[in-house]
Amino acid sequence: MLEPLLEERDLKLVDIEYITEGRPILRIFIYNPEGTSIDDCEWISRRIGALLDVEDLIPVSYTLEVSSPGLERKLKNEExxxxxxxxxxxxxxxxxxxxxxxxxxxxxxxxxxxxxxxxxxxxxxxxxxxxxxxxxxxx
Structure with a gap:
């Protein structure tokens, strides 16, 4: 579901984390080969938030966080x-x-x-x- 949204701005999905301890947090990590900006994170956050609200995939109240993977991130998959x-x-x-x-x-x-x-x-x-x-x- 997220890939078409990311492709609109040539962004790549790097990782997704769902933390259920305390108030649930959905973290989405994106990457822009030209440098991931705050604007990229805000843009995709608004679209993903709207999509998730419509699809109602997470039945409880949660916090959505969108960010870059960081400068010294662990590589998690072969791609x-x-x-x-x-x-x-x-x-x-x-x-x-x-x-x-x-x-x-x-x-x-x-x-x-x-x-x-x-x-x-x-x-x-x-x-x-x-x-x-x-x-x-x-x-």
Missing amino acids: EYDIFKGRDIKIVLKEPLDKKNVIRGILKGKENREVVVEEEGEDKRIPIENIARANLEFK
């Missing part, structure tokens, strides 16, 4: 390795690669079932299943 190409990344491995448990460099994207990271001028290919966690880094 994000392509969405965030060109960004600095830190990947913690399950099993060492070239005797290293942590790879830091520039994210080049995903090819087949491997993430490609340029580390110190050399491309490292990391099998998706060997990634314990990956975070964008801000330098």
Whole structure:
């Protein structure tokens, strides 16, 4: 339901969280490749809020929050390795690669079932299943 709204402004859906402790909170994280602005968040918040009110998907009172994923966010799905190409990344491995448990460099994207990271001028290919966690880094 959200994708057509996001596509109107070339925004990407990054994550959705629904927190039920206390007053429920629905958090929607969006990404604009040209830089996610407050205007982007406000624009999509108004539209999503109206859509959710009409569809009545959440039967209780809740707070809607729309924001960018943050500068040093954790990558949660495989598509994000392509969405965030060109960004600095830190990947913690399950099993060492070239005797290293942590790879830091520039994210080049995903090819087949491997993430490609340029580390110190050399491309490292990391099998998706060997990634314990990956975070964008801000330098």
